[in-house]
Amino acid sequence: MSQVPARGESAIAPASSLPSYLQADNLGPWGNYLQQVDRVVPYLGNLARWAETLKRPKRILIVDVPIHMDDGTVAHFEGYRVQHNVSRGPGKGGVRFHQDVTLSEVMALAAWMSVKNAVVNVPYGGAKGAVRVDPKILSRGELERMTRRYTSEIGIIIGPNKDIPAPDVNTNDQIMAWMMDTYSMNTGSTATGVVTGKPVDLGGSLGRHEATGRGVFTVGAEAARHIGLVISGSRVAVQGFGNVGGVAGKLFAEAGAHVVAVQDHGGTIYREAGLDVPELLKHVKETGSVSGFAQAEVIANDQFWDVDCDILIPAALEQQITATNAGRIKARMIIEGANGPTTPDADDILQERNVLVLPDVIANAGGVTVSYFEWVQDFSSFFWDEDEINARLVKIMKGAFAAVWQVAQENKVSLRTAAFIVACTRILHTRELRGLYP
Ligand code: NAD
Numbered sequence: 001m002s003q004v005p006a007r008g009e010s011a012i013a014p015a016s017s018l019p020s021y022l023q024a025d026n027l028g029p030w031g032n033y034l035q036q037v038d039r040v041v042p043y044l045g046n047l048a049r050w051a052e053t054l055k056r057p058k059r060i061l062i063v064d065v066p067i068h069m070d071d072g073t074v075a076h077f078e079g080y081r082v083q084h085n086v087s088r089g090p091g092k093g094g095v096r097f098h099q100d101v102t103l104s105e106v107m108a109l110a111a112w113m114s115v116k117n118a119v120v121n122v123p124y125g126g127a128k129g130a131v132r133v134d135p136k137i138l139s140r141g142e143l144e145r146m147t148r149r150y151t152s153e154i155g156i157i158i159g160p161n162k163d164i165p166a167p168d169v170n171t172n173d174q175i176m177a178w179m180m181d182t183y184s185m186n187t188g189s190t191a192t193g194v195v196t197g198k199p200v201d202l203g204g205s206l207g208r209h210e211a212t213g214r215g216v217f218t219v220g221a222e223a224a225r226h227i228g229l230v231i232s233g234s235r236v237a238v239q240g241f242g243n244v245g246g247v248a249g250k251l252f253a254e255a256g257a258h259v260v261a262v263q264d265h266g267g268t269i270y271r272e273a274g275l276d277v278p279e280l281l282k283h284v285k286e287t288g289s290v291s292g293f294a295q296a297e298v299i300a301n302d303q304f305w306d307v308d309c310d311i312l313i314p315a316a317l318e319q320q321i322t323a324t325n326a327g328r329i330k331a332r333m334i335i336e337g338a339n340g341p342t343t344p345d346a347d348d349i350l351q352e353r354n355v356l357v358l359p360d361v362i363a364n365a366g367g368v369t370v371s372y373f374e375w376v377q378d379f380s381s382f383f384w385d386e387d388e389i390n391a392r393l394v395k396i397m398k399g400a401f402a403a404v405w406q407v408a409q410e411n412k413v414s415l416r417t418a419a420f421i422v423a424c425t426r427i428l429h430t431r432e433l434r435g436l437y438p
Contacts, residue, residue, distance in 0.1 A: 022057075028108070029105045030105075031104070032108065032344055033340075036344065037051065037054050037055060039417050040424050043421045044425060057083065057084045058083050058086060058125075060107070062080055063081075063150065064076055077132060077133045079153060080103060080106045081158065082129070083110065083125065083163055084111040084113065084125065085111075086125035087125060087434060088123060089122075090159075090163055091158075092117055092122075092166070093109065093113035094128060094165065094171065095129040095130060095165045096130040096170065098130065098132070098133075098134070100132075106128050109339055110127050110128035111126060115420060116360070116362070118422070118426040120369050120396055121426070147175050148179075151179045160191055160194050160378075164194060164375060165194075166197040166371050167243070180203075193378040206386040209247075211366045211370035212364050214390065214393060215367065216244065216248040216337045216363055219363050220311065220313075222398055227333065229310060229332055229333060232257065233257070234310040235309040236310070236311045236312075237259075237312050238262050239264075239315060239320060239341075240314065241280070244315040244337040244367075245262075245316070246281055246284065248313055250277050259274055259275050260272065260308075262290050264290045266288070266290060268303065269293055271296045279293075302325075305329055306328050308330050309330055311332070312335075314334065317341070318339060322343050323345040326349040333358065336358060336364065347416060359414075359419050362397075369397065370389060404418045
């Protein structure tokens with residue numbers, strides 16, 4: 001006779017019966033995420049019975065995105081939107097355009113958004129979207145048509161109260177403007193709140209462009225204080241010099257740090273005395289990459305991990321710091337601007353070597369925090385000035401960091417596990433309060 005579980009007890013199938021694409025040995029970022037969840041389960045108390053919820057995305061949508069190319073042919077791209085968890089509110093998370101993007105990656109990115117939104121306590125669940133395309137090879141017209149068709153295809157599950165996309169790798173405020181317009185055309189009214197990271201003239205928020213980098217800097221400065229690392233005069237290495245890495249690098253340089261090495265998709269540059277960051281930003285704006293910057297020497301991409309520095313900021317893609325290079329890193333502190341840059345194996349090596357890792361789910365949460373401000377401003381049609389936005393951002397980031405730091409000290413765990421304890425407790429608590437339907 002099969003046993004009927006007591007009320008409130010998990011009746012969900014055990015992990016072993018997860019579909020193959022949800023299994024941890026399905027290599028890739030989703031596998032890393034599942035390992036991170038396993039590490040937090042022992043700290044969840046009674047809520048652990050709901051932990052399975054965290055291992056299954058609520059909804060996965062895969063769409064075909066066909067468009068007319070300029071040469072008259074029709075090209076098809078694969079698009080995704082994953083809503084990992086919406087217990088705490090509508091889904092929220094960026095849209096990435098990248099030629100190598102996979103479903104495993106989008107699932108992990110969506111899940112990390114659930115965790116991140118809960119760490120900073122904004123009323124959202126987690127979601128993420130992507131199109132498997134290299135946007136750099138599309139004309140502006142092709143890029144617009146692709147963005148609009150993708151938006152239309154995922155239009156059945158997004159909306160200001162359902163799921164709110166934002167920029168991520170290779171997407172920006174113009175892409176958000178096209179997404180907002182497409183959704184608005186399809187629904188028959190201007191819905192500014194359907195995406196965040198829009199141009200300021202279209203309901204975007206002041207400070208949003210800089211928000212993620214500002215959050216990276218804020219959390220980094222707080223952590224540095226705790227470990228007695230002085231920012232002024234410190235040596236910083238940055239991987240990825242786009243929205244996140246560029247702004248973070250600028251703020252660290254303004255605080256007196258020497259940004260000695262920068263790597264992007266075009267190559268790696270180094271200057272012992274520190275790079276001229278404003279000039280480098282200008283160069284990247286004009287040429288699209290740090291490569292070719294005159295006032296620096298070129299080093300091999302792999303040498304980036306050996307650079308003598310105090311602070312390392314990975315701000316490009318996932319799985320950059322692995323068991324292979326974690327032992328070579330000289331930094332005392334790693335601030336994860338990117339999502340998922342460190343694998344669980346590398347986390348263990350870094351912890352053993354006493355390198356402090358500020359995990360993505362708090363370090364880069366500044367972007368979604370100001371996205372939340374943008375969404376609130378859109379709903380109320382009342383816009384705040386930049387000082388107010390930055391002040392509120394810094395307050396939330398410092399508060400979230402302090403809470404995570406305390407949980408880490410109390411439980412003698414890494415900041416990543418501590419952030420997951422804070423977030424997963426919040427998510428599963430709302431899961432329990434809401435109960436299962438029907
Ligand atoms: P972006 O497109 O503005 O910049 C990406 C940067 O990474 C570019 O400098 C690019 O050259 C570099 N890059 C790409 N491939 C690389 C490679 N193989 N090696 C080295 N560098 C490479 O993107 P972004 O918005 O700055 O996002 C960067 C990371 O930050 C991503 O992981 C993203 O998910 C995360 N993130 C972004 C935001 C945001 O608000 N934009 C918020 C939170 C997290």
